[in-house]
Amino acid sequence: MHGFTMYIMAFLVGGFICFIGQLLMDLTKLTPAHVMTILVVAGAILDGLGLYDPLIKIAGAGATVPITSFGNSLVHGALIESQRDGIIGIITGIFEVTSAGISAAIVFGFLASLVFRARG
């Protein structure tokens, strides 16, 4: 899918995922950490069922930017490595695709904490 339709779908799918997140925030007593975890797990389950890749094909950044894509990436790496290395691959593969994101979060989080402090 290209061009204008892609933008529309990115807008709709990305917006819908955020809409689910906002509903969970407003209608339940879940903490932000719970809501994030639910979205990550949902992305992981969708990928396990083979549904997240088609969603990325349709919606592009609308599906890759929300945190659900992190769940998708966790499962993706585990599936790929398990095909290559068997059961050990599930363990080694989980952070295969996501390692860049996790390392960046740690490193930049550390650097930011050296420079900034909370403004209240």
Next chain:
Amino acid sequence: MLCGQQTWQFPSRPRVLGTGTIVGEKEGQGPLGDRFDLVVTDPYVGQNSFEKAERKLMEEAQKTAVQKAGLTIEEISMVISGDLLAQNITSHFAARTQGRPLLNVFSACATSMQAVAIGAQLVDTGYASNVLAAVSSHNSSAERAFRYPTEYGAQKPPTAHCTVTGAGAVVIGKGSTGPVITYATLGKVIDLGIDNPWEMGAAMAPAAADTLVRHFLDTGRKPQDYDLIATGDLARVGHPMARHLLKEQGYELGERFTDCGILMYDETQSEVFSGGSGPACAACVTFGYLLLGLMEKRYRRILVVATGALLSPVSSQQKDTIPCIAHAVAFERDGE
């Protein structure tokens, strides 16, 4: 002396001899901003943590109150103070430099009137000549103790409160000028089963109504006997509930019924949610603004019902309900 079931009457007419109020930037930008003794714009107040900043606020408010009372700290028989942090570190650590006896008190956001009530009683009975009563809260230290640190970036619903950054102190003693403290009605703990820490206004409203009704029954006074009746920090969600509960019991409070949490901020200020909360809310509004109203003859007699939600971070995590309490103190102008 005991008057009715839960009310102390102070026949020797102890007075508020001096007040000290200090608030943060957001409170300074509110409608009462120019009524406070000092507005600090640095959330750290020159310290390296929010907890130390709160301590600084407490110390400064206490100093100001003693100064304005025309006394020295040596003339204070006893300090009564309280705050929101665990083990009341603000009160205890601030007292390190004073060298005066300390009574620490806690009833969350109702601590201000608890401290004033005990202070007035000690002065009235002659167990103290001058009492310094003070409370504090800091938005950022309270957020990280009770909810989420600011860095976490959690969303809050519109029913939430904004914990007031500030400290309020009064010197209570016997003198010839200053608002007279005539009655204090001590509240019962009431818990109607609300367990959502974002709904503290609703949780505290029944406690406020209960203490007010008890005050009217114990003293024989009616709402009309007061020019102003202010709850502590029910804010825009809880205050109408308290009004409704009182109406159900036959008390029509009308225009004189207000709330320190509503008075503290303008509705249009960002991130104030339903209004202010924290011990400093009722304290700063009462000591900085309402008592001034008595001296400036805007009011003759006022009643402040500070409201406290007695939850702890642990009780919240264990999903327990929120017990609440409200303490009322009546302040009056001389000769009334």
